[in-house]
Amino acid sequence: MKKILLILILGTLLLSACVTNDSHMAGTDIEVENLWARSALQGGNGAVYMLLQNRSNEDDALAGASSDVAEVVEIHLSQMKSDGTMEMTKQESIALPADGEVELKPGGYHVMLIGLKQDLKAGDEFPLTLHFKNRVDMTLSVPVMDAESMGGLGMDGHMP
Numbered sequence: 001m002k003k004i005l006l007i008l009i010l011g012t013l014l015l016s017a018c019v020t021n022d023s024h025m026a027g028t029d030i031e032v033e034n035l036w037a038r039s040a041l042q043g044g045n046g047a048v049y050m051l052l053q054n055r056s057n058e059d060d061a062l063a064g065a066s067s068d069v070a071e072v073v074e075i076h077l078s079q080m081k082s083d084g085t086m087e088m089t090k091q092e093s094i095a096l097p098a099d100g101e102v103e104l105k106p107g108g109y110h111v112m113l114i115g116l117k118q119d120l121k122a123g124d125e126f127p128l129t130l131h132f133k134n135r136v137d138m139t140l141s142v143p144v145m146d147a148e149s150m151g152g153l154g155m156d157g158h159m160p
């Protein structure tokens with residue numbers, strides 16, 4: 001009888017360990033580094049950049065973002081066209097492969113802030129929420145920096 005009880009207790013412990021592990025897997029294993037937004041003026045557009053790292057063994061995707069500082073928030077990709085000009089296209093999502101990373105940076109992927117409701121001045125921070133395909137939302141505090149100090153690019157705030 002004692003033996004059966006022990007097995008039951010062990011079984012319960014193992015089960016709860018698994019459940020805890022699962023909820024961790026689905027929630028907190030995306031890491032964000034090099035997060036910043038370019039400084040921009042109210043009424044204009046801004047852009048947010050970051051390094052997204054998927055520390056799990058499951059594929060995921062950045063499926064969108066939202067922020068109170070802009071009328072519309074979209075995921076964009078900038079690409080150099082064959083004629084040498086930059087073209088920006090809206091993306092439905094950005095793939096985040098298992099154990100992989102993707103960098104949002106000037107001249108590539110970025111989160112576009114369209115129709116800013118306030119100035120974004122160097123030194124400010126503002127909240128941005130990321131939406132993932134397979135995970136809960138993640139809200140970040142984005143530091144604003146002068147584009148010049150981060151390597152130039154862009155006079156009008158819409159040049160990513």
Ligand SMILES: [Cu+2]
Nearest residue numbers: 076088112160
């Ligand atoms: Cu853009």
